[in-house]
Amino acid sequence: MQLLHELLASYDDAKNEERDRLDEAKREAERIEALGKNVREEALQSLGKRKASDDPETSGGGGGGSKFLKIVSMMNEDNKAELEFRKFQYIKDLEERQKDRDLFLEQSRMQYQTMMNLLAALSNKQ
Numbered sequence: 001m002q003l004l005h006e007l008l009a010s011y012d013d014a015k016n017e018e019r020d021r022l023d024e025a026k027r028e029a030e031r032i033e034a035l036g037k038n039v040r041e042e043a044l045q046s047l048g049k050r051k052a053s054d055d056p057e058t059s060g061g062g063g064g065g066s067k068f069l070k071i072v073s074m075m076n077e078d079n080k081a082e083l084e085f086r087k088f089q090y091i092k093d094l095e096e097r098q099k100d101r102d103l104f105l106e107q108s109r110m111q112y113q114t115m116m117n118l119l120a121a122l123s124n125k126q
Contacts, residue, residue, distance in 0.1 A: 003115075007108045014101055018094065025090050032083055036076050043072045 047065045 003108060003112055007105070010104070011101070014097070018097065021090070021093075025086065028086070029083060032079050036079055039072055039075065043069060 046068065
């Protein structure tokens with residue numbers, strides 16, 4: 001009976017730990033998205049200021065805004081790729097932990113069954 005209580009406590013701890021990790025990953029994704037949003041807004045504001053200050057007759061320095069947008073888009077793509085990698089890594093980690101929990105549960109069941117068989121054998125001898 002004690003073993004079952006320990007198993008249940010271990011299972012609850014693992015489930016809470018998994019929920020905490022999921023919450024942390026969600027917060028990290030929201031933080032990255034917020035940073036990307038801020039960068040996009042700043043890029044659009046900067047681009048708007050440059051367009052407003054440039055004269056249509058002057059052709060010098062026209063490529064500066066596009067370089068900045070390219071850098072921002074590359075940073076955004078890099079953030080998306082990193083987020084996808086973290087998501088993949090998190091999913092694999094979840095699967096591995098589930099396998100570990102299943103193995104632990106099976107071992108606990110086997111141990112419980114062995115103990116019950118031993119107790120039954122002892123009670124039959126007496």
